[in-house]
Amino acid sequence: MNYVVLTIFFLLSALTLGSGIMVVTVKNIIHAALWLISTFVGVAALYMLMEAEFLAIVQVLVYAGAVSILVLFAIMLTRQITGTGTRQLHSRWWVAMLTAAALFGGVIVPTVWQQGSSWDKTASDAQAILVQQATEANGGTRPEIIPVAGTEELGAALMGEYLLPFEVVSLLLTAALIGAILIAFEERTRRRRVLTLAEELALRKRGIVEPHDEEGAVVPVDAEQAV
Amino acid sequence: MVGTIPIAWVLTLAAGLFCIGLFGALSRRNTVGILMGIELMLNSVNINLVAFWRYLRPMGTAGLTFTVFTIAVAAAEVAVGLAMVIAIYRARQTINADEADTLKG
Amino acid sequence: MPFNPPSIDLTVLGMPALLMAWGMLVLLIDLFTSNQRVLATVSLIGLIATAGVGLLTWGTQRTAFFDMVVLDNFGTVVNWILLGATALSILLALDYLPRQNLMRGEFYALLLFATSGMLLLVQANDLVMIFIGVELLSISLYVLTGFAVPRISSGEAAMKYLLLGAFAAGFLVYGIALIYGFVAANDAISSTSLTAISQDLAAKQAAGIAINDPIILTGLGFVLIALGFKVSMVPFHAWTPDVYEGAPTPITAYMSVTTKGAALVAIIRLLTVAFAALRPEWQFIFAILAALTMTYGNIVAIAQKNLKRMLAYSSIAHAGYMLMGVLSASPLGASAFVIYLVAYALTNIGAFAVLTTLENRGMAALELQDLRGLYRRHPWLSVAMVIFMFSLAGVPLTAGFMGKFAVFQAAWDADLKWLVLVGVLTSVISAFFYLRVTVQMFMEEPVSAEAAERPVFATAPLVVGLTIAVVGIIILGVVPSQVLNFVNNTVVAAAR
Numbered sequence: 001m002n003y004v005v006l007t008i009f010f011l012l013s014a015l016t017l018g019s020g021i022m023v024v025t026v027k028n029i030i031h032a033a034l035w036l037i038s039t040f041v042g043v044a045a046l047y048m049l050m051e052a053e054f055l056a057i058v059q060v061l062v063y064a065g066a067v068s069i070l071v072l073f074a075i076m077l078t079r080q081i082t083g084t085g086t087r088q089l090h091s092r093w094w095v096a097m098l099t100a101a102a103l104f105g106g107v108i109v110p111t112v113w114q115q116g117s118s119w120d121k122t123a124s125d126a127q128a129i130l131v132q133q134a135t136e137a138n139g140g141t142r143p144e145i146i147p148v149a150g151t152e153e154l155g156a157a158l159m160g161e162y163l164l165p166f167e168v169v170s171l172l173l174t175a176a177l178i179g180a181i182l183i184a185f186e187e188r189t190r191r192r193r194v195l196t197l198a199e200e201l202a203l204r205k206r207g208i209v210e211p212h213d214e215e216g217a218v219v220p221v222d223a224e225q226a227v
Numbered sequence: 228m229v230g231t232i233p234i235a236w237v238l239t240l241a242a243g244l245f246c247i248g249l250f251g252a253l254s255r256r257n258t259v260g261i262l263m264g265i266e267l268m269l270n271s272v273n274i275n276l277v278a279f280w281r282y283l284r285p286m287g288t289a290g291l292t293f294t295v296f297t298i299a300v301a302a303a304e305v306a307v308g309l310a311m312v313i314a315i316y317r318a319r320q321t322i323n324a325d326e327a328d329t330l331k332g
Numbered sequence: 333m334p335f336n337p338p339s340i341d342l343t344v345l346g347m348p349a350l351l352m353a354w355g356m357l358v359l360l361i362d363l364f365t366s367n368q369r370v371l372a373t374v375s376l377i378g379l380i381a382t383a384g385v386g387l388l389t390w391g392t393q394r395t396a397f398f399d400m401v402v403l404d405n406f407g408t409v410v411n412w413i414l415l416g417a418t419a420l421s422i423l424l425a426l427d428y429l430p431r432q433n434l435m436r437g438e439f440y441a442l443l444l445f446a447t448s449g450m451l452l453l454v455q456a457n458d459l460v461m462i463f464i465g466v467e468l469l470s471i472s473l474y475v476l477t478g479f480a481v482p483r484i485s486s487g488e489a490a491m492k493y494l495l496l497g498a499f500a501a502g503f504l505v506y507g508i509a510l511i512y513g514f515v516a517a518n519d520a521i522s523s524t525s526l527t528a529i530s531q532d533l534a535a536k537q538a539a540g541i542a543i544n545d546p547i548i549l550t551g552l553g554f555v556l557i558a559l560g561f562k563v564s565m566v567p568f569h570a571w572t573p574d575v576y577e578g579a580p581t582p583i584t585a586y587m588s589v590t591t592k593g594a595a596l597v598a599i600i601r602l603l604t605v606a607f608a609a610l611r612p613e614w615q616f617i618f619a620i621l622a623a624l625t626m627t628y629g630n631i632v633a634i635a636q637k638n639l640k641r642m643l644a645y646s647s648i649a650h651a652g653y654m655l656m657g658v659l660s661a662s663p664l665g666a667s668a669f670v671i672y673l674v675a676y677a678l679t680n681i682g683a684f685a686v687l688t689t690l691e692n693r694g695m696a697a698l699e700l701q702d703l704r705g706l707y708r709r710h711p712w713l714s715v716a717m718v719i720f721m722f723s724l725a726g727v728p729l730t731a732g733f734m735g736k737f738a739v740f741q742a743a744w745d746a747d748l749k750w751l752v753l754v755g756v757l758t759s760v761i762s763a764f765f766y767l768r769v770t771v772q773m774f775m776e777e778p779v780s781a782e783a784a785e786r787p788v789f790a791t792a793p794l795v796v797g798l799t800i801a802v803v804g805i806i807i808l809g810v811v812p813s814q815v816l817n818f819v820n821n822t823v824v825a826a827a828r
Contacts, residue, residue, distance in 0.1 A: 245502070245506060252495075252499055252502075258495070261495050262495070262498070265495070265498045265502055268502035268506075269498075269501070269502055269505065272502065272505040272506045272509050275506070275509040275510070275513070276509050276512065279509065279512055279513040279516055280516075283516040284516045287516070287522065289512065289516070289522075289524060290516070292460075293460060293463075293505075293508070293509075296460065296463070296464065297463075297505050300464075300467045300501070301498075301501075303471055304471065304494070304497075304498045304501065305498075307471060307474055307475060307494060308474075308491070308494050308495070311474075311478055311481075311487060311491050311494060312491070314478070314481050314487055315484065315488060315491060318481065318483075318484050318487055319484065
């Protein structure tokens with residue numbers, strides 16, 4: 001037993017699950033977003049523990065960096081409806097609680113534990129093969145670090161076996177980008193703009209608007225109205 | 228990691244995070260809160276995938292690549308979702324032409 | 333480490349690849365012109381060209397990109413239906429968008445992206461591709477649903493769709509992860525492709541290991557929950573009425589047909605290719621869900637006053653009928669599903685086209701009573717609507733009857749006689765509310781003098797679309813044998 005790894009694992013589990021619970025229960029939605037960052041960092045550390053360094057860095061960059069900042073921005077831009085005073089949970093939150101608990105205790109955990117020992121046997125076999133290969137490559141002595149598939153293999157897989165999904169994901173990101181801009185931007189046609197001289201003249205003839213106020217500044221008119 | 232911690236523990240941790248996220252997504256009234264719950268669910272899946280990769284197929288890449296795809300898709304989804312939150316908020320704030328039309332029609 | 337670049341097999345990937353590239357092209361053209369007739373025409377040409385690629389690759393049957401995608405005649409036929417449905421939806425949108433002041437060029441690009449995601453989903457042969465295909469079509473559809481976004485109902489529909497879609501995506505990836513964990517324990521299997529899963533299950537079965545393991549059942553269940561969301565199968569249907577009501581009408585027409593079609597093909601491939609060995613486990617559960625879906629959709633539809641909501645509930649019911657074809661898990665069932673999908677695509681898009689013509693700018697909702705006296709305002713339109721309603725109800729001599737007949741036959745053959753009975757009974761129930769629409773159009777007086785004067789926007793593209801739908805329904809209903817033979821031959825040939 002490696003007690004260091006064990007301790008780290010339990011600390012990280014406590015961090016991840018504890019901040020996860022805070023995310024879904026705290027009243028203040030900004031605090032929830034901050035706890036979310038803590039959960040993301042905990043998950044990144046777990047990846048580190050499982051020797052997936054590249055994914056740990058991606059997790060910090062994308063989730064802890066980008067997604068959580070996006071969430072905070074959205075909260076700040078809409079703060080009147082996300083105030084701290086209002087109730088944050090449904091009145092029937094206990095139904096959700098029961099559903100989640102039933103799924104956890106009734107479905108996933110028994111399933112996983114029932115399969116656990118056979119998986120652990122496969123895992124120790126796979127690990128033994130890894131150690132043996134690493135020892136052979138090192139000239140007979142067992143090296144400090146047993147290599148597993150890392151960034152290099154991941155890159156090769158993304159350009160090889162997984163080329164098609166990789167390319168499609170890039171299209172998906174494009175679609176999401178266009179969509180987000182389309183939805184969040186003010187509509188072009190609705191934007192108030194200053195009229196051209198010709199339009200102003202036409203409007204004045206029809207008597208729709210008084211184009212100048214007392215200071216002589218041009219009063220913007222809805223472009224739609226001008227047509 | 229392998230040999231010290233049984234895989235079932237890691238999977239239980241992931242299942243716990245998934246169900247916490249599920250609870251959040253089902254019980255929050257606030258849209259951003261629901262989105263945060265969904266993010267927790269997707270994160271827990273990634274723990275599962277990485278654990279399967281490390282324990283069962285340490286020299287393969289299927290679990291790793293799938294995690295990368297999940298992260299990308301989750302980020303795209305959250306970006307679109309937050310854009311919608313902002314747009315709806317703005318639409319509620321301003322009385323625009325369409326609403327006036329709605330009253331007439 | 334040596335790196336071998338993969339061979340790019342554009343024959344297999346032809347249809348989705350061309351459509352994706354075409355979507356990008358439309359996006360580029362949008363930079364230079366804001367004339368949406370140009371964009372719509374280019375998009376239509378793209379759809380036709382993609383269908384043409386299907387013609388060129390007809391008969392090929394192989395997988396590519398390390399078993400990620402598969403090309404077979406079954407997939408090509410479904411792709412054609414999806415492309416046709418997209419083209420009809422573009423005809424619907426062409427005059428609707430400017431009238432509702434929603435004219436933005438990205439509409440067409442996003443529509444093509446969504447369709448290419450569906451084509452990928454239809455051709456997917458790997459859990460990764462199923463996930464990516466579902467997400468590509470979903471994200472594009474979230475945006476399209478919220479396209480009328482200053483209108484609150486549209487924004488809220490989009491939000492609801494996105495939240496439930498992302499929620500379902502969580503289940504989808506969790507299920508895929510569990511299946512991956514189950515398969516990865518077998519050293520001989522190196523990927524999550526559907527064929528590899530079936531090999532793994534076969535190997536375990538041969539070794540005497542029980543394959544109805546909780547882990548694989550949980551994984552499969554989670555994946556099917558997520559796909560059930562897309563199909564709007566009961567009990568995962570709750571989003572459907574709100575989203576269909578809030579979305580712009582052409583988009584409602586589009587997604588009510590295509591999303592269901594593509595997701596059901598994914599379910600067919602998943603169940604018959606990968607998990608055929610588990611058939612006793614899934615078939616009964618699916619039969620119950622199909623029965624629930626048909627019953628619930630048709631009964632709740634009776635109570636609806638809003639036309640779009642009524643059609644939404646009716647679309648839930650139709651998903652149930654299509655599921656009957658899917659769960660028969662036979663070549664007959666697959667071809668019945670294809671026939672039903674054609675009939676449903678023509679009919680449902682046609683019905684929504686009629687709604688599109690009646691929808692004024694800024695109209696809050698289209699109620700059943702708004703149809704009163706439509707016969708006097710626009711006789712041809714009401715005749716078309718009658719045909720669509722008859723076809724949805726499954727009256728003989730329409731395409732809908734052929735579709736229902738085919739799925740009932742398939743289910744009967746699969747020894748699910750009680751399900752056929754449920755199907756027939758719910759069809760009879762459904763006739764009630766479809767006929768009520770007809771009665772409103774012909775027999776009742778308009779609610780007010782103002783309602784009698786409302787304009788009907790039957791513009792040229794819409795009339796073309798309506799004509800195609802009506803002619804298609806009648807051809808399929810009156811002389812169905814050629815179509816039936818064609819579909820039977822291709823699908824039976826494609827069945828493995």
